[in-house]
Amino acid sequence: MSQALDEVKIGGLGSSRQRVEDARFIRGRGNYIDDLKLPGMLHMEILRSPLAHARIISIDTSAAWAIPGVRLVLTGEMAAQRNLAWMPTLSYDTQAVLATDKVRFQGQEVACVVADDPYIAKDACEAIVVEYEPLPVIVNPIQSLAPDAPLIRDDKEGQTDNVCYRWEVGDKQGTDRAFAQADHISRLKLHYPRSHPSPIECCGSVADYNAATGKLTVYMTTQAPHIIRAAVALVAELPEHMIRIVSPDLGGGFGNKVPVYPGYVCSILGSILTGKPVKWIEDNFGNLISTGFGRDMYLDSELALRKDGKILAVRFHADTDQGAFFSDAQPSKFKIGLVHSAFACYDIPVGHITARGAYTNKAPGGVAYRCSFRVTEAMFFQERMIQAAAADLGMDQAQFRRINLRRADDFPARTPFGFLVDSGQYHKCLQLGLDAIGYEDFKREQAQARSRGRRLGIGISTMTEPLGAGNSREYDILGIKMFDSAELRVHPTGKAILRTGAKTQGQGHETTWAQIVSHELGIPADDVIVEEGDTDTAPFGMGTYASRSTPVAGAAVSMVARKVRAKARKLAAHLLEVSEEDIEWELGRFYVRGAARRGVTIQECAMAAYTNMPDGMEPGLENNAYYDPPNLTWPFACYIATVEVDPETGVWDVLRVVAVDDCGVRINPMIVEGQIMGGLAEAYAMANMQFMTYDADGNMIGANYIDYLLPTAWETPGFELHEVVTPCPHHPIGAKGVGECAAVGGPAAFVNAVMNALEDTGVRNIDMPVLPDRVWQAIQTGRDVSGVPPVRQD
């Protein structure tokens, strides 16, 4: 018998294989959007509104046109002539490409200039004179939803207020009944502040319209190239086969690069009008002030409790600040994304949720910032509520979770809001986390420290979240179902190329997809090249966000490899001169049942597919697969943080962070851990410093990295990682999503730790970010501290 292949050695499942992508990145040979230079290429810059709400009286572009090297000055009026002043959003609203009637947020696109170089284009933007008539400004839903609030969306027929949607789910009567029987009701009001994904690379595009062939090629920073192609076909009314979208190397995305932005559309229009390729590279200010933000939700919740700690029911209301246009980039049928996945890990019989979206004079475009469509808000809220309820009952926070977490034999289980959670070992993960942090010891240490005037705190966050949209029944974008795809070609010598409809932004698809092929076929991962992002060559897919790539595209990779293996089996039977039923498979090799030495390798089958196929068999060894997942995947995580709060200054330091992640089977453990650590850093950032706010006039505070604080290596704590593996029951290789878990579940661990340190002060909540001045204020006053943006009082 031949030596069986060692899967880890050939780079299959479970191998911490070094990344294929790194070879070019560490040498400075990546290919990001700004690296692209086409012959005759022109450069575009955008002029943005300085005001948050104002009528446009006039725009004078004559001085801009007069600058040598300026090729085009584009205004909303000119775009309107081509029916492009407005565009549809992914949430069935409309968004201005270039403002015509009025501006509705600070930083809104008003005009753009195409010129020979970016310096000239910037000069020309400054030469455009716009006259505005200021209008009253609205910066939060409380103002926006008040009666008599000024109407922001007067462009929309039939819109008489600032409500952009209302939505509800659950059983109101059943919930009310359960609340009536409760021993205790715990209540908490929170604001999850507005944040920005802020990849270090901003957005950009190079549009190249070829008037001779009629073909439009757009190189652009997109996480979802096929959706963009469909959207461009609809918006620009170009035939879809004459549009090619290429997404090059992306310098991070985190949801920010899912939506269609005015800059992309303007660069396309610029190229059509000038007949030259037009490059638009957004600056950091433009990225922060105008593109897809995350969160900005106001939550008010209650838990109905029995005195033994059992949760009887949950209800909450969520108001979301949508900004000036409802352009959430989310594919669920639910107006507020997956916020109703809150409390899915707890066994709660009944619940009811109501939600409203509000238009405000702030940037549009709620994106799933390292999360699945408002799951971050849901889980933060859930875990803050859990801790507050435990404290209200005077119960240990770990014990309160133990009472309510689902048990390993409870699955599958239906949540009160309709989700089917299918697997998990929640209690095991919690216990592992508690043991790792030394929970009981810490509590003793905490009590001793308290007696000496030091404030230590410990915060726990446990959660399961739904990752990997779709299934196609409940998830679509512009009507296109949320499946994903893969196409695999095995060449005669047994090397292969794989293409998928996903698009990596640092997650390492080029490395991990090859590992799945390796696992299914026994071809060494080094022999498989992976390509994504070019709509002319990649199969139709829905892109990468919301941790959906491994759950959906990764499953498609498995399925296509299995199809290829099925054909290879026929070739093996032919080569071995036995019937197919007598063929057995081991990694990388078929052999004759009962005669294991008689076998052929997958590489030999590949060669035969081109040189020696049986009569009547179609030559070649390739296939494709479209995968529609039966359910979302449900990873579970337990994050625990310990902190010390300095009561004199309000500064809090992180002592330790323990993370236990159960994301099912890990394809490349090194990459999975990298994803978790990246998420933990973002969680810490949100808890500690990172938010964007607005003053009462709608000026954004946070449109640069001086005001918008991102943690560096210095502030960021170290992380201790642990794992539990509960395979996903419906995924071909048992994997679940992971990229966002820590960013989703992490913030509550930090905030709970700070609140735990302040437990004796009577303070129940400090809104994120838990800034030192807020902590200090809470300690001084013994009152909760809200982070709601200020409202003008004149």
Added chain:
Amino acid sequence: MTDAADEHRITVTVNGEPHAVEVEPRLLLVHLLREGLRLTGTHIGCDTTNCGACTVLYDGTPVKSCTMLAVQADGHEITTVEGLGSLSELDPVQEGFTIEHGLQCGFCTPGMMLTAKALITNNPNPSEEDVRWGLSGNLCRCTGYQNIVKAVLWAAAKQHGHVAETNGQGTTVSGRT
């Protein structure tokens, strides 16, 4: 374009190669490197001296090339990522980053590596704290920094000839506190 009379003639040595170029006074060093010399490994993130994606070495010292004028580089030596190691032979910093999985999207990486290079040149035996402080002018949104710190410590060890066997398996780096 501005008149040729406005242009300055400068000589800059980039990655060991001297270049004599005419530049506008307002041209940023990063644009000279990226557009003029087509060395696109130096990235632009924030444009405002905060992120460090544009970090290059200026006579061996890390500087943010988005906030320097090209004319200030006249007569000086610049090292970009393209000059760190060669195609076939990697610098220990480059090796460390890939072995310890110190990069994901790769956008911050050139700047991080050049800062790290200067750091371990000046301080061949850095502590974890030294590395975290030394890198605090460079932002990364992907990695959470822990593996970047490990990568730099790996590179420092490699410079001394003793290489740690870690390869993404351990989580020995504990953080600042």
